[in-house]
Amino acid sequence: MELRQLRYFIEVAEREHFTEAAEHLHVAQSAISLQISKLEGELGVTLFERTGRNIKLTPIGKTFLIHTKKAIKAIDYAKQKVDEYLDPEKGTIKIGYPTSLANHLLPTVISAFKANNPDVSYHLKQGSYALLLESVKNGEIDLAFLGPVPTDDPDLYSDILFSEGISLIVPANHPLSDHKNVHLSDLQSDDFILYPKGYILHEIAVDACKRAGFVPTITAEGEDMDAIKGLVSAGIGVSLLPDGTFYDRESRLTVKIPISSPEVKRTVGVITPKNRDLAPTEKVFYEFVKQFFSRLDKFQ
Known part of the structure:
Protein backbone atom coordinates (compact mmCIF):
# COMPACT_ATOMS: atom_id res chain seq x y z
CA MET A 1 0.00 0.00 0.00
CA GLU A 2 1.54 3.29 -1.11
CA LEU A 3 0.90 6.79 0.14
CA ARG A 4 0.06 8.04 -3.36
CA GLN A 5 -2.57 5.32 -3.70
CA LEU A 6 -4.28 6.59 -0.55
CA ARG A 7 -4.17 10.18 -1.77
CA TYR A 8 -5.60 9.13 -5.14
CA PHE A 9 -8.32 7.15 -3.38
CA ILE A 10 -9.37 10.11 -1.21
CA GLU A 11 -9.51 12.44 -4.20
CA VAL A 12 -11.63 10.05 -6.28
CA ALA A 13 -13.87 9.24 -3.31
CA GLU A 14 -14.62 12.87 -2.54
CA ARG A 15 -15.23 13.83 -6.17
CA GLU A 16 -16.89 10.55 -7.22
CA HIS A 17 -15.31 11.05 -10.61
CA PHE A 18 -12.01 9.74 -11.99
CA THR A 19 -11.60 12.45 -14.62
CA GLU A 20 -12.14 15.33 -12.18
CA ALA A 21 -9.76 13.73 -9.68
CA ALA A 22 -7.12 13.31 -12.38
CA GLU A 23 -7.45 16.93 -13.47
CA HIS A 24 -7.15 18.19 -9.92
CA LEU A 25 -4.10 16.02 -9.22
CA HIS A 26 -2.54 16.75 -12.62
CA VAL A 27 -2.17 13.03 -13.21
CA ALA A 28 -3.36 10.89 -16.12
CA GLN A 29 -6.70 9.24 -15.45
CA SER A 30 -5.26 5.87 -16.45
CA ALA A 31 -2.60 6.21 -13.77
CA ILE A 32 -5.20 6.87 -11.09
CA SER A 33 -7.38 3.97 -12.25
CA LEU A 34 -4.37 1.65 -12.17
CA GLN A 35 -3.38 2.66 -8.65
CA ILE A 36 -6.95 2.32 -7.35
CA SER A 37 -7.14 -1.18 -8.89
CA LYS A 38 -3.85 -2.13 -7.22
CA LEU A 39 -5.13 -0.80 -3.91
CA GLU A 40 -8.34 -2.80 -4.18
CA GLY A 41 -6.33 -5.88 -5.11
CA GLU A 42 -4.06 -5.53 -2.11
CA LEU A 43 -6.99 -4.96 0.25
CA GLY A 44 -9.05 -7.73 -1.31
CA VAL A 45 -12.21 -5.59 -1.43
CA THR A 46 -14.05 -3.39 -3.92
CA LEU A 47 -13.89 0.23 -2.84
CA PHE A 48 -16.01 1.70 -5.64
CA GLU A 49 -19.17 0.68 -7.43
CA ARG A 50 -18.83 1.52 -11.12
CA THR A 51 -21.87 2.19 -13.30
CA GLY A 52 -20.72 3.49 -16.64
CA ARG A 53 -18.81 6.68 -15.96
CA ASN A 54 -20.39 7.13 -12.56
CA ILE A 55 -18.83 5.79 -9.39
CA LYS A 56 -19.68 5.77 -5.71
CA LEU A 57 -18.15 4.25 -2.62
CA THR A 58 -19.16 0.80 -1.46
CA PRO A 59 -20.06 0.46 2.24
CA ILE A 60 -16.55 -0.80 3.05
CA GLY A 61 -15.17 1.97 0.84
CA LYS A 62 -16.90 4.56 3.03
CA THR A 63 -15.37 3.03 6.14
CA PHE A 64 -11.94 2.91 4.51
CA LEU A 65 -12.26 6.58 3.51
CA ILE A 66 -12.91 7.72 7.08
CA HIS A 67 -9.78 6.02 8.42
CA THR A 68 -7.64 6.86 5.40
CA LYS A 69 -8.34 10.57 5.82
CA LYS A 70 -7.32 10.36 9.48
CA ALA A 71 -4.12 8.55 8.51
CA ILE A 72 -3.19 11.06 5.82
CA LYS A 73 -3.91 13.92 8.21
CA ALA A 74 -1.58 12.37 10.78
CA ILE A 75 1.16 11.81 8.17
CA ASP A 76 0.89 15.37 6.87
CA TYR A 77 1.02 16.68 10.42
CA ALA A 78 4.12 14.63 11.16
CA LYS A 79 5.82 15.86 7.98
CA GLN A 80 4.97 19.46 8.88
CA LYS A 81 6.56 19.02 12.31
CA VAL A 82 9.73 17.63 10.77
CA ASP A 83 9.92 20.54 8.33
CA GLU A 84 9.44 23.04 11.15
CA TYR A 85 12.02 21.30 13.31
CA LEU A 86 14.53 21.66 10.49
CA ASP A 87 13.63 25.30 9.88
CA PRO A 88 11.35 26.86 12.54
CA GLU A 89 11.56 30.27 10.84
CA LYS A 90 9.57 28.95 7.85
CA GLY A 91 6.92 26.88 9.59
CA THR A 92 3.13 27.24 9.66
CA ILE A 93 1.15 28.30 12.70
CA LYS A 94 -2.48 27.24 13.01
CA ILE A 95 -4.38 29.79 15.07
CA GLY A 96 -7.99 29.80 16.16
CA TYR A 97 -9.89 32.93 17.15
CA PRO A 98 -13.45 34.16 17.85
CA THR A 99 -15.00 37.13 16.07
CA SER A 100 -14.69 39.26 19.22
CA LEU A 101 -10.88 39.17 18.92
CA ALA A 102 -10.64 39.52 15.16
CA ASN A 103 -10.63 43.26 14.62
CA HIS A 104 -7.79 44.28 16.96
CA LEU A 105 -6.03 41.59 18.97
CA LEU A 106 -5.32 39.10 16.20
CA PRO A 107 -4.00 41.57 13.58
CA THR A 108 -1.95 43.39 16.23
CA VAL A 109 -0.22 40.23 17.44
CA ILE A 110 0.42 38.73 14.01
CA SER A 111 1.68 42.03 12.62
CA ALA A 112 4.16 42.37 15.48
CA PHE A 113 5.33 38.77 15.13
CA LYS A 114 5.72 39.03 11.35
CA ALA A 115 8.08 41.97 11.77
CA ASN A 116 10.79 39.59 13.01
CA ASN A 117 9.49 36.37 11.43
CA PRO A 118 8.58 37.30 7.84
CA ASP A 119 8.75 33.75 6.42
CA VAL A 120 6.28 32.12 8.81
CA SER A 121 2.93 31.09 7.31
CA TYR A 122 -0.45 31.18 9.05
CA HIS A 123 -3.55 29.04 8.91
CA LEU A 124 -6.33 30.99 10.65
CA LYS A 125 -9.59 29.43 11.82
CA GLN A 126 -12.50 31.53 13.08
CA GLY A 127 -15.09 29.83 15.23
CA SER A 128 -17.34 29.84 18.25
CA TYR A 129 -16.02 29.30 21.76
CA ALA A 130 -17.01 25.63 21.86
CA LEU A 131 -15.70 24.95 18.34
CA LEU A 132 -12.27 26.41 19.13
CA LEU A 133 -11.99 24.38 22.32
CA GLU A 134 -12.76 21.19 20.40
CA SER A 135 -10.47 22.12 17.50
CA VAL A 136 -7.47 22.48 19.80
CA LYS A 137 -8.28 19.21 21.55
CA ASN A 138 -8.69 17.15 18.36
CA GLY A 139 -5.63 18.57 16.59
CA GLU A 140 -7.26 20.69 13.89
CA ILE A 141 -5.41 23.66 15.33
CA ASP A 142 -2.68 23.88 17.96
CA LEU A 143 -3.31 27.26 19.51
CA ALA A 144 -6.35 29.50 19.96
CA PHE A 145 -7.13 32.88 21.44
CA LEU A 146 -10.23 32.86 23.63
CA GLY A 147 -12.19 35.06 25.98
CA PRO A 148 -12.96 34.16 28.69
CA VAL A 149 -10.07 31.76 29.24
CA PRO A 150 -11.03 28.27 30.48
CA THR A 151 -9.04 27.54 33.62
CA ASP A 152 -10.23 24.07 34.61
CA ASP A 153 -10.17 22.02 31.40
CA PRO A 154 -8.00 18.93 31.98
CA ASP A 155 -7.06 18.70 28.30
CA LEU A 156 -5.77 22.24 27.85
CA TYR A 157 -3.08 24.60 29.03
CA SER A 158 -4.46 28.11 29.53
CA ASP A 159 -2.62 31.42 29.74
CA ILE A 160 -4.47 34.59 30.67
CA LEU A 161 -3.01 37.55 28.78
CA THR A 267 -10.31 37.27 30.68
CA VAL A 268 -8.60 36.97 27.31
CA GLY A 269 -5.82 34.52 26.63
CA VAL A 270 -4.46 31.60 24.69
CA ILE A 271 -5.06 27.85 24.96
CA THR A 272 -2.81 24.99 23.84
CA PRO A 273 -3.20 21.19 24.01
CA LYS A 274 -1.82 19.04 26.82
CA ASN A 275 -1.73 15.82 24.80
CA ARG A 276 0.87 16.95 22.24
CA ASP A 277 3.81 19.30 21.95
CA LEU A 278 3.75 22.47 19.92
CA ALA A 279 5.98 22.51 16.86
CA PRO A 280 9.11 24.71 17.04
CA THR A 281 7.46 27.53 15.08
CA GLU A 282 4.38 27.40 17.26
CA LYS A 283 6.51 27.48 20.40
CA VAL A 284 8.28 30.61 19.18
CA PHE A 285 4.93 32.29 18.50
CA TYR A 286 3.47 31.12 21.81
CA GLU A 287 6.36 32.56 23.81
CA PHE A 288 6.20 35.76 21.77
CA VAL A 289 2.51 36.20 22.57
CA LYS A 290 3.08 35.89 26.32
CA GLN A 291 5.98 38.32 26.28
CA PHE A 292 4.13 40.71 23.97
CA PHE A 293 1.21 41.17 26.34
CA SER A 294 3.35 41.28 29.46
CA ARG A 295 4.93 44.44 28.01
CA LEU A 296 1.66 46.18 27.22
CA ASP A 297 0.58 48.12 30.29
CA LYS A 298 -2.68 49.12 28.68
CA PHE A 299 -3.85 45.49 28.79
CA GLN A 300 -3.07 45.03 32.47
Missing part, protein backbone atom coordinates in the same frame (compact mmCIF):
# COMPACT_ATOMS: atom_id res chain seq x y z
CA PHE A 162 -5.23 40.33 30.14
CA SER A 163 -8.70 41.19 31.36
CA GLU A 164 -11.09 43.55 29.64
CA GLY A 165 -14.38 45.14 30.51
CA ILE A 166 -17.73 44.52 28.88
CA SER A 167 -19.53 47.77 27.98
CA LEU A 168 -22.98 48.78 26.94
CA ILE A 169 -23.58 49.93 23.36
CA VAL A 170 -26.74 51.94 22.68
CA PRO A 171 -28.20 53.93 19.77
CA ALA A 172 -27.05 57.55 19.71
CA ASN A 173 -30.59 58.75 20.52
CA HIS A 174 -30.97 56.49 23.55
CA PRO A 175 -32.04 58.27 26.80
CA LEU A 176 -28.81 57.14 28.51
CA SER A 177 -26.47 57.98 25.61
CA ASP A 178 -25.03 61.03 27.40
CA HIS A 179 -24.23 59.15 30.63
CA LYS A 180 -20.58 58.56 31.60
CA ASN A 181 -21.56 55.18 33.08
CA VAL A 182 -24.71 53.21 33.80
CA HIS A 183 -26.16 50.72 36.20
CA LEU A 184 -27.20 47.73 34.12
CA SER A 185 -30.50 47.62 36.02
CA ASP A 186 -31.44 50.87 34.25
CA LEU A 187 -31.72 48.83 31.02
CA GLN A 188 -34.23 46.24 32.24
CA SER A 189 -37.00 47.72 30.06
CA ASP A 190 -34.83 47.79 26.93
CA ASP A 191 -34.71 45.29 24.09
CA PHE A 192 -31.36 43.49 23.79
CA ILE A 193 -29.41 42.32 20.75
CA LEU A 194 -27.08 39.45 21.61
CA TYR A 195 -25.14 36.60 20.12
CA PRO A 196 -27.27 33.45 19.74
CA LYS A 197 -27.74 31.10 22.66
CA GLY A 198 -24.73 28.81 22.93
CA TYR A 199 -22.21 31.59 22.30
CA ILE A 200 -20.12 32.53 25.32
CA LEU A 201 -20.84 36.26 24.94
CA HIS A 202 -24.55 35.46 25.08
CA GLU A 203 -24.01 33.71 28.41
CA ILE A 204 -21.90 36.59 29.77
CA ALA A 205 -24.53 39.18 28.85
CA VAL A 206 -27.48 37.21 30.22
CA ASP A 207 -25.59 36.45 33.44
CA ALA A 208 -24.74 40.13 33.90
CA CYS A 209 -28.39 41.11 33.48
CA LYS A 210 -29.49 38.47 35.98
CA ARG A 211 -26.96 39.79 38.49
CA ALA A 212 -28.52 43.22 37.93
CA GLY A 213 -31.90 41.75 38.85
CA PHE A 214 -33.63 41.08 35.54
CA VAL A 215 -33.80 38.71 32.59
CA PRO A 216 -33.08 40.57 29.33
CA THR A 217 -35.68 40.75 26.59
CA ILE A 218 -33.80 39.51 23.50
CA THR A 219 -35.43 40.75 20.33
CA ALA A 220 -32.61 40.15 17.84
CA GLU A 221 -29.46 38.06 17.46
CA GLY A 222 -26.27 38.41 15.45
CA GLU A 223 -23.38 36.02 14.90
CA ASP A 224 -20.71 38.69 14.44
CA MET A 225 -19.82 42.08 15.89
CA ASP A 226 -20.68 44.06 12.77
CA ALA A 227 -24.16 42.59 12.65
CA ILE A 228 -24.83 43.41 16.31
CA LYS A 229 -23.42 46.93 16.02
CA GLY A 230 -25.47 47.49 12.88
CA LEU A 231 -28.69 46.43 14.60
CA VAL A 232 -27.94 48.71 17.55
CA SER A 233 -27.24 51.65 15.23
CA ALA A 234 -30.61 50.99 13.58
CA GLY A 235 -32.31 51.45 16.94
CA ILE A 236 -33.43 47.83 17.28
CA GLY A 237 -32.03 47.54 20.80
CA VAL A 238 -28.94 47.69 23.01
CA SER A 239 -26.13 45.21 23.55
CA LEU A 240 -23.15 44.27 25.72
CA LEU A 241 -19.80 43.92 23.94
CA PRO A 242 -16.16 43.53 25.02
CA ASP A 243 -14.13 46.73 25.11
CA GLY A 244 -11.66 45.22 22.64
CA THR A 245 -14.30 45.33 19.93
CA PHE A 246 -14.41 49.14 20.05
CA TYR A 247 -10.87 49.78 18.85
CA ASP A 248 -12.15 50.58 15.41
CA ARG A 249 -13.79 53.97 14.99
CA GLU A 250 -17.22 53.97 16.54
CA SER A 251 -20.23 54.84 14.46
CA ARG A 252 -21.85 58.20 15.09
CA LEU A 253 -25.08 56.23 15.36
CA THR A 254 -24.01 54.34 18.49
CA VAL A 255 -22.51 55.17 21.88
CA LYS A 256 -20.36 53.01 24.15
CA ILE A 257 -21.07 53.40 27.87
CA PRO A 258 -19.08 51.73 30.71
CA ILE A 259 -21.14 49.66 33.16
CA SER A 260 -20.63 50.72 36.78
CA SER A 261 -22.57 47.83 38.31
CA PRO A 262 -22.49 44.95 38.29
CA GLU A 263 -18.86 44.59 37.20
CA VAL A 264 -18.77 42.80 33.85
CA LYS A 265 -15.40 41.58 32.63
CA ARG A 266 -13.80 38.69 30.82
Whole structure:
Protein backbone atom coordinates (compact mmCIF):
# COMPACT_ATOMS: atom_id res chain seq x y z
CA MET A 1 0.00 0.00 0.00
CA GLU A 2 1.54 3.29 -1.11
CA LEU A 3 0.90 6.79 0.14
CA ARG A 4 0.06 8.04 -3.36
CA GLN A 5 -2.57 5.32 -3.70
CA LEU A 6 -4.28 6.59 -0.55
CA ARG A 7 -4.17 10.18 -1.77
CA TYR A 8 -5.60 9.13 -5.14
CA PHE A 9 -8.32 7.15 -3.38
CA ILE A 10 -9.37 10.11 -1.21
CA GLU A 11 -9.51 12.44 -4.20
CA VAL A 12 -11.63 10.05 -6.28
CA ALA A 13 -13.87 9.24 -3.31
CA GLU A 14 -14.62 12.87 -2.54
CA ARG A 15 -15.23 13.83 -6.17
CA GLU A 16 -16.89 10.55 -7.22
CA HIS A 17 -15.31 11.05 -10.61
CA PHE A 18 -12.01 9.74 -11.99
CA THR A 19 -11.60 12.45 -14.62
CA GLU A 20 -12.14 15.33 -12.18
CA ALA A 21 -9.76 13.73 -9.68
CA ALA A 22 -7.12 13.31 -12.38
CA GLU A 23 -7.45 16.93 -13.47
CA HIS A 24 -7.15 18.19 -9.92
CA LEU A 25 -4.10 16.02 -9.22
CA HIS A 26 -2.54 16.75 -12.62
CA VAL A 27 -2.17 13.03 -13.21
CA ALA A 28 -3.36 10.89 -16.12
CA GLN A 29 -6.70 9.24 -15.45
CA SER A 30 -5.26 5.87 -16.45
CA ALA A 31 -2.60 6.21 -13.77
CA ILE A 32 -5.20 6.87 -11.09
CA SER A 33 -7.38 3.97 -12.25
CA LEU A 34 -4.37 1.65 -12.17
CA GLN A 35 -3.38 2.66 -8.65
CA ILE A 36 -6.95 2.32 -7.35
CA SER A 37 -7.14 -1.18 -8.89
CA LYS A 38 -3.85 -2.13 -7.22
CA LEU A 39 -5.13 -0.80 -3.91
CA GLU A 40 -8.34 -2.80 -4.18
CA GLY A 41 -6.33 -5.88 -5.11
CA GLU A 42 -4.06 -5.53 -2.11
CA LEU A 43 -6.99 -4.96 0.25
CA GLY A 44 -9.05 -7.73 -1.31
CA VAL A 45 -12.21 -5.59 -1.43
CA THR A 46 -14.05 -3.39 -3.92
CA LEU A 47 -13.89 0.23 -2.84
CA PHE A 48 -16.01 1.70 -5.64
CA GLU A 49 -19.17 0.68 -7.43
CA ARG A 50 -18.83 1.52 -11.12
CA THR A 51 -21.87 2.19 -13.30
CA GLY A 52 -20.72 3.49 -16.64
CA ARG A 53 -18.81 6.68 -15.96
CA ASN A 54 -20.39 7.13 -12.56
CA ILE A 55 -18.83 5.79 -9.39
CA LYS A 56 -19.68 5.77 -5.71
CA LEU A 57 -18.15 4.25 -2.62
CA THR A 58 -19.16 0.80 -1.46
CA PRO A 59 -20.06 0.46 2.24
CA ILE A 60 -16.55 -0.80 3.05
CA GLY A 61 -15.17 1.97 0.84
CA LYS A 62 -16.90 4.56 3.03
CA THR A 63 -15.37 3.03 6.14
CA PHE A 64 -11.94 2.91 4.51
CA LEU A 65 -12.26 6.58 3.51
CA ILE A 66 -12.91 7.72 7.08
CA HIS A 67 -9.78 6.02 8.42
CA THR A 68 -7.64 6.86 5.40
CA LYS A 69 -8.34 10.57 5.82
CA LYS A 70 -7.32 10.36 9.48
CA ALA A 71 -4.12 8.55 8.51
CA ILE A 72 -3.19 11.06 5.82
CA LYS A 73 -3.91 13.92 8.21
CA ALA A 74 -1.58 12.37 10.78
CA ILE A 75 1.16 11.81 8.17
CA ASP A 76 0.89 15.37 6.87
CA TYR A 77 1.02 16.68 10.42
CA ALA A 78 4.12 14.63 11.16
CA LYS A 79 5.82 15.86 7.98
CA GLN A 80 4.97 19.46 8.88
CA LYS A 81 6.56 19.02 12.31
CA VAL A 82 9.73 17.63 10.77
CA ASP A 83 9.92 20.54 8.33
CA GLU A 84 9.44 23.04 11.15
CA TYR A 85 12.02 21.30 13.31
CA LEU A 86 14.53 21.66 10.49
CA ASP A 87 13.63 25.30 9.88
CA PRO A 88 11.35 26.86 12.54
CA GLU A 89 11.56 30.27 10.84
CA LYS A 90 9.57 28.95 7.85
CA GLY A 91 6.92 26.88 9.59
CA THR A 92 3.13 27.24 9.66
CA ILE A 93 1.15 28.30 12.70
CA LYS A 94 -2.48 27.24 13.01
CA ILE A 95 -4.38 29.79 15.07
CA GLY A 96 -7.99 29.80 16.16
CA TYR A 97 -9.89 32.93 17.15
CA PRO A 98 -13.45 34.16 17.85
CA THR A 99 -15.00 37.13 16.07
CA SER A 100 -14.69 39.26 19.22
CA LEU A 101 -10.88 39.17 18.92
CA ALA A 102 -10.64 39.52 15.16
CA ASN A 103 -10.63 43.26 14.62
CA HIS A 104 -7.79 44.28 16.96
CA LEU A 105 -6.03 41.59 18.97
CA LEU A 106 -5.32 39.10 16.20
CA PRO A 107 -4.00 41.57 13.58
CA THR A 108 -1.95 43.39 16.23
CA VAL A 109 -0.22 40.23 17.44
CA ILE A 110 0.42 38.73 14.01
CA SER A 111 1.68 42.03 12.62
CA ALA A 112 4.16 42.37 15.48
CA PHE A 113 5.33 38.77 15.13
CA LYS A 114 5.72 39.03 11.35
CA ALA A 115 8.08 41.97 11.77
CA ASN A 116 10.79 39.59 13.01
CA ASN A 117 9.49 36.37 11.43
CA PRO A 118 8.58 37.30 7.84
CA ASP A 119 8.75 33.75 6.42
CA VAL A 120 6.28 32.12 8.81
CA SER A 121 2.93 31.09 7.31
CA TYR A 122 -0.45 31.18 9.05
CA HIS A 123 -3.55 29.04 8.91
CA LEU A 124 -6.33 30.99 10.65
CA LYS A 125 -9.59 29.43 11.82
CA GLN A 126 -12.50 31.53 13.08
CA GLY A 127 -15.09 29.83 15.23
CA SER A 128 -17.34 29.84 18.25
CA TYR A 129 -16.02 29.30 21.76
CA ALA A 130 -17.01 25.63 21.86
CA LEU A 131 -15.70 24.95 18.34
CA LEU A 132 -12.27 26.41 19.13
CA LEU A 133 -11.99 24.38 22.32
CA GLU A 134 -12.76 21.19 20.40
CA SER A 135 -10.47 22.12 17.50
CA VAL A 136 -7.47 22.48 19.80
CA LYS A 137 -8.28 19.21 21.55
CA ASN A 138 -8.69 17.15 18.36
CA GLY A 139 -5.63 18.57 16.59
CA GLU A 140 -7.26 20.69 13.89
CA ILE A 141 -5.41 23.66 15.33
CA ASP A 142 -2.68 23.88 17.96
CA LEU A 143 -3.31 27.26 19.51
CA ALA A 144 -6.35 29.50 19.96
CA PHE A 145 -7.13 32.88 21.44
CA LEU A 146 -10.23 32.86 23.63
CA GLY A 147 -12.19 35.06 25.98
CA PRO A 148 -12.96 34.16 28.69
CA VAL A 149 -10.07 31.76 29.24
CA PRO A 150 -11.03 28.27 30.48
CA THR A 151 -9.04 27.54 33.62
CA ASP A 152 -10.23 24.07 34.61
CA ASP A 153 -10.17 22.02 31.40
CA PRO A 154 -8.00 18.93 31.98
CA ASP A 155 -7.06 18.70 28.30
CA LEU A 156 -5.77 22.24 27.85
CA TYR A 157 -3.08 24.60 29.03
CA SER A 158 -4.46 28.11 29.53
CA ASP A 159 -2.62 31.42 29.74
CA ILE A 160 -4.47 34.59 30.67
CA LEU A 161 -3.01 37.55 28.78
CA PHE A 162 -5.23 40.33 30.14
CA SER A 163 -8.70 41.19 31.36
CA GLU A 164 -11.09 43.55 29.64
CA GLY A 165 -14.38 45.14 30.51
CA ILE A 166 -17.73 44.52 28.88
CA SER A 167 -19.53 47.77 27.98
CA LEU A 168 -22.98 48.78 26.94
CA ILE A 169 -23.58 49.93 23.36
CA VAL A 170 -26.74 51.94 22.68
CA PRO A 171 -28.20 53.93 19.77
CA ALA A 172 -27.05 57.55 19.71
CA ASN A 173 -30.59 58.75 20.52
CA HIS A 174 -30.97 56.49 23.55
CA PRO A 175 -32.04 58.27 26.80
CA LEU A 176 -28.81 57.14 28.51
CA SER A 177 -26.47 57.98 25.61
CA ASP A 178 -25.03 61.03 27.40
CA HIS A 179 -24.23 59.15 30.63
CA LYS A 180 -20.58 58.56 31.60
CA ASN A 181 -21.56 55.18 33.08
CA VAL A 182 -24.71 53.21 33.80
CA HIS A 183 -26.16 50.72 36.20
CA LEU A 184 -27.20 47.73 34.12
CA SER A 185 -30.50 47.62 36.02
CA ASP A 186 -31.44 50.87 34.25
CA LEU A 187 -31.72 48.83 31.02
CA GLN A 188 -34.23 46.24 32.24
CA SER A 189 -37.00 47.72 30.06
CA ASP A 190 -34.83 47.79 26.93
CA ASP A 191 -34.71 45.29 24.09
CA PHE A 192 -31.36 43.49 23.79
CA ILE A 193 -29.41 42.32 20.75
CA LEU A 194 -27.08 39.45 21.61
CA TYR A 195 -25.14 36.60 20.12
CA PRO A 196 -27.27 33.45 19.74
CA LYS A 197 -27.74 31.10 22.66
CA GLY A 198 -24.73 28.81 22.93
CA TYR A 199 -22.21 31.59 22.30
CA ILE A 200 -20.12 32.53 25.32
CA LEU A 201 -20.84 36.26 24.94
CA HIS A 202 -24.55 35.46 25.08
CA GLU A 203 -24.01 33.71 28.41
CA ILE A 204 -21.90 36.59 29.77
CA ALA A 205 -24.53 39.18 28.85
CA VAL A 206 -27.48 37.21 30.22
CA ASP A 207 -25.59 36.45 33.44
CA ALA A 208 -24.74 40.13 33.90
CA CYS A 209 -28.39 41.11 33.48
CA LYS A 210 -29.49 38.47 35.98
CA ARG A 211 -26.96 39.79 38.49
CA ALA A 212 -28.52 43.22 37.93
CA GLY A 213 -31.90 41.75 38.85
CA PHE A 214 -33.63 41.08 35.54
CA VAL A 215 -33.80 38.71 32.59
CA PRO A 216 -33.08 40.57 29.33
CA THR A 217 -35.68 40.75 26.59
CA ILE A 218 -33.80 39.51 23.50
CA THR A 219 -35.43 40.75 20.33
CA ALA A 220 -32.61 40.15 17.84
CA GLU A 221 -29.46 38.06 17.46
CA GLY A 222 -26.27 38.41 15.45
CA GLU A 223 -23.38 36.02 14.90
CA ASP A 224 -20.71 38.69 14.44
CA MET A 225 -19.82 42.08 15.89
CA ASP A 226 -20.68 44.06 12.77
CA ALA A 227 -24.16 42.59 12.65
CA ILE A 228 -24.83 43.41 16.31
CA LYS A 229 -23.42 46.93 16.02
CA GLY A 230 -25.47 47.49 12.88
CA LEU A 231 -28.69 46.43 14.60
CA VAL A 232 -27.94 48.71 17.55
CA SER A 233 -27.24 51.65 15.23
CA ALA A 234 -30.61 50.99 13.58
CA GLY A 235 -32.31 51.45 16.94
CA ILE A 236 -33.43 47.83 17.28
CA GLY A 237 -32.03 47.54 20.80
CA VAL A 238 -28.94 47.69 23.01
CA SER A 239 -26.13 45.21 23.55
CA LEU A 240 -23.15 44.27 25.72
CA LEU A 241 -19.80 43.92 23.94
CA PRO A 242 -16.16 43.53 25.02
CA ASP A 243 -14.13 46.73 25.11
CA GLY A 244 -11.66 45.22 22.64
CA THR A 245 -14.30 45.33 19.93
CA PHE A 246 -14.41 49.14 20.05
CA TYR A 247 -10.87 49.78 18.85
CA ASP A 248 -12.15 50.58 15.41
CA ARG A 249 -13.79 53.97 14.99
CA GLU A 250 -17.22 53.97 16.54
CA SER A 251 -20.23 54.84 14.46
CA ARG A 252 -21.85 58.20 15.09
CA LEU A 253 -25.08 56.23 15.36
CA THR A 254 -24.01 54.34 18.49
CA VAL A 255 -22.51 55.17 21.88
CA LYS A 256 -20.36 53.01 24.15
CA ILE A 257 -21.07 53.40 27.87
CA PRO A 258 -19.08 51.73 30.71
CA ILE A 259 -21.14 49.66 33.16
CA SER A 260 -20.63 50.72 36.78
CA SER A 261 -22.57 47.83 38.31
CA PRO A 262 -22.49 44.95 38.29
CA GLU A 263 -18.86 44.59 37.20
CA VAL A 264 -18.77 42.80 33.85
CA LYS A 265 -15.40 41.58 32.63
CA ARG A 266 -13.80 38.69 30.82
CA THR A 267 -10.31 37.27 30.68
CA VAL A 268 -8.60 36.97 27.31
CA GLY A 269 -5.82 34.52 26.63
CA VAL A 270 -4.46 31.60 24.69
CA ILE A 271 -5.06 27.85 24.96
CA THR A 272 -2.81 24.99 23.84
CA PRO A 273 -3.20 21.19 24.01
CA LYS A 274 -1.82 19.04 26.82
CA ASN A 275 -1.73 15.82 24.80
CA ARG A 276 0.87 16.95 22.24
CA ASP A 277 3.81 19.30 21.95
CA LEU A 278 3.75 22.47 19.92
CA ALA A 279 5.98 22.51 16.86
CA PRO A 280 9.11 24.71 17.04
CA THR A 281 7.46 27.53 15.08
CA GLU A 282 4.38 27.40 17.26
CA LYS A 283 6.51 27.48 20.40
CA VAL A 284 8.28 30.61 19.18
CA PHE A 285 4.93 32.29 18.50
CA TYR A 286 3.47 31.12 21.81
CA GLU A 287 6.36 32.56 23.81
CA PHE A 288 6.20 35.76 21.77
CA VAL A 289 2.51 36.20 22.57
CA LYS A 290 3.08 35.89 26.32
CA GLN A 291 5.98 38.32 26.28
CA PHE A 292 4.13 40.71 23.97
CA PHE A 293 1.21 41.17 26.34
CA SER A 294 3.35 41.28 29.46
CA ARG A 295 4.93 44.44 28.01
CA LEU A 296 1.66 46.18 27.22
CA ASP A 297 0.58 48.12 30.29
CA LYS A 298 -2.68 49.12 28.68
CA PHE A 299 -3.85 45.49 28.79
CA GLN A 300 -3.07 45.03 32.47
